[in-house]
Amino acid sequence: MTETPNLNTEGYDISPEARANVAITTIDKIFNAGRRYSVWPMMFGLACCAIEMISAAAGRYDLARFGMEVLRPSPRQSDLMIVSGTVTKKMLPQIVRLYNQMPDPKYVMAMGACASGGGPFKEGYNVVSGVDKYIPVDVYVPGCPPTPQALLHGLMKIQEKIDTEKHFTNFRDRTKPIEPIPVPILGPDIIDPRDYETIKDGVKSGPLTTVIPAVE
Amino acid sequence: MNFGFGILRGLMVTMGHFIGTFVEDFKWIGKRYYTPEGVAHRSSKNASGIFTVQYPEEKLPVPEEFRFIPFLLYEEGPDGEQQDRCTSCGICAKVCPPQCIWIVRTEDPDTGRPVPEPVEFYIDIDICMNCGYCAEYCPFDAIKMDHQYELASYDRHSAHIYNKEKLSMSVDYYAQIRPTNYRREEDIRIAKEEEKAAKAAARAAAKE
Amino acid sequence: MTEMAPAQEGTLEARFPGVVTHDERKGYEGYIVQLDKLTEVAQVLRDDLGYDFLSSVTAVDYLAQKEDEESYFEVVYHLYKSTGGSALVLAVQTPRDNPAVPSLTPLYPGAEFQEREAFDLYGIDFTDHPDMRRILMWEGFEGFPMRKDWKEPYFEEDVKPFANRWPGGQVYRIEDHNPVGKNNQYPQGFDPESWSPAIEDALYDSLRRSNAEYDEIEDLDTEQVIVNLGPQHPSTHGVFRMAVLMDGETIVALKPVMGYLHRNHEKIGERNTFLHNMPFTDRLDYITSLSNNFGYALAVEKLMGAKGVPTERAEYIRVIMAELTRISSHLWAIGFLLNDLGAFFTPSLYAIEERELLLDIFEATTGSRMMNNYFRFGGVARDFPEGVLERIGELVTERLPRKVDELDRYLTNNEIVRTRCEGIGVLSPDEAIEYSMAGPMLRASGVPYDVRRADPYSIYEQFDFDVAVRYHGDVYDRYLIRLDEIRQSIRIVQQAVERIPDGDFLTGKNPYQVRVPAGEAFGRVEGPKGEIGFYVVSNGKANPWRYHVRAPSFINLTALEKMCIGSKVADVVVVLGSVDIILGEVDR
């Protein structure tokens, strides 16, 4: 079990004998306590890191202790997307679509070097250099692969992040519809609809390619 | 086979695990959890019943060879200043499979010869594949693999390219996390130095 | 390769004078076949000479390096006899513009996916291939990426190490230098808005076409529907996708779609030095890293000759580690097969528990739970730390046999397992050989072919163990054979732990630059998923010219359609589970 979060708001006096049972707190905190103990990850594995994710869910590390054992195969029922492995261009449209289908508030964790920044396969022609190029990422867990304990540490970071949020107070903001992220298209290379203009300008005179800085 | 015996037998196995937990708990009253022996027992060949390690309160012991992100070693000089072991020979940068190491070497402004010390040393941990080659092939034992794995962060763009300052650790730290390796390397080093000294003495003796 | 009987050599060259010639290049030992006679030669080889098992098909791009050299593509075939013995290597050469080679798929159906891969990555057209589409990349992708003159967006230099890392290495993130910042590039004049993707059409066409072939199923007048399983589907073991054409609940055609984890292993592998590739092989089949290390080390050691011969102790360490890997992989496979049957997670939990204990041993020895990077050319990276060998001994004598029996008791006679598995996904012995199946898939169909015995490598000849075989070729037998193999592996480890000699764990000094003479080599080992082979071509430089992986999971999928036709949709998941694929290896 992780530590029970301290629900108490500062400045209220509770008699010592009642402390175990009574807390004076804000609705936000109760909200967050509920959410932090029921983060449902999506059952979604991409590569080697997914094996460590499964190991973390299995007996020895036991995600259930964090209330996270309910791996949902459907994005519509999950709060957390663990991008566990190399994100390839061919898979990317699906990942973005899955992300769009998740209900708010949603969290994304980039697990491993590959998901964070391309990892050892970064230079490959079919590899996306970091999933954060397309979808926002909340927590990065380095390692190749991160051990299950490192993953759990990352999940605790997510819980900490949840603790700081004020979803109830900011309820008004949350009623606005959220713009889905445009789904990339598979063309001669992957195309992000947000980049149309850059691409169009760029390919006028020649192919659009990377320029590597020269050695001094 | 038609009477559900297979399923019952399966359930018995699960039941065995369930009961095993309590038997073990009873045997180990109070010491099964949150103690190093408890953790060791739960990951030994005799483990039965609950297998879970209660991270973060208790952690699996990290074996000495475990590797995660590399770090650079410095020795403490007589006045407490850091003396890098690294001579910026570049072998780690050459042997790194995903090429995630960048080293800047400078030249002595007076002599024009390269200074055997890196001015800058970078590792992009979003590319690093934790293979351990840099540590294995470094001829000066100047770069080693760390045991620290709890590195999750909220931002990679500012934090995930490690520079020399962030990578540097003292030799004492190394001796603490990898005692056997440290001992072995020290022994080799001392043996070499003795050999050198003996040779020098022999040469001096021959001259006379 | 080396012990090729001289009489037979004579037969082949004498039988096809002028058509088949011995490969005279230095370090090569195969035969070069005339392009238009390939099918004829292959027919004779298969029917008369007994080379009925086509293990690997791959292409090499010999792009001229100097002015007076010729550029051509070469397609390389590795043939074996299913009764055992060493390889016969055939090569055909085709010009680089409009390359075309007759397809061997009609003779050896197991070549189907491999030829498609060569088409996808090299643009070589295989005439008469029944289903010539891209396989790893998507339809519409620009260029053929494995060609030597094709450059990816983040291309820095032809070979590693890159010059700008040292000594003047100002750090940068390469995405900052891409105009779009996203590892992509576009041809000149490309207009994104008028692009209309037709990515799936070819797939669905092929699905319908293949239905026409199999159209024997009795028809009520029903409408056929296409169902896509994956790429994000809990039962596809990762990012694998199957497009299924169904008539009611019955499957009439099925096409696997892969490439969702295509990480360009081979392209990166050709840029790496020989040593760099070792940790990359870990990430092929990431459940069985040590077996992959083994195969790659064998291939390079073959090229290195006398310098690369491992020490006696190293051989023992290798065998122990490879067999422990097999145990852990099979445990995983059994657990997840049950998962696919609907026994959600409980059996896997027990299997993973044992696997964790094995991983502890790997972690203590190699430094990492999964990405071991442990083998070096001529030995291993380090010796067992203190106490580990004893731990292994205890595990294989005391714990694992008991736990395997427990799994056996738990699952084997379970009536749900039996009704769901027996008679499902049947593959006859002949079909299994035709489709180039390997490993447990082949042996469950009654073909006692195990590379450890059929073409012994390392020191397996010194151990006492049986090749497990089962004869029904269905899912249930594939489950049983994994249990059998775990038991045999335990036997091997027990013997090895007892007999392991003292000594060095590495020949030579473990230099960071390995000298590898020019030539080609195919190193293969019996991995847990089947025969894993590494085809390495060296031109004497620091980097391999060609680096190809014969991936058992990938090739085992060739028969997936065959096994699934006529069964129900729920069975597909089980059949796939019994093939035991790992996507890192399927897509590479």
Ligand code: SF4
């Ligand atoms: S970070 Fe490493 S372990 Fe994770 S998916 Fe990438 S290569 Fe595999």
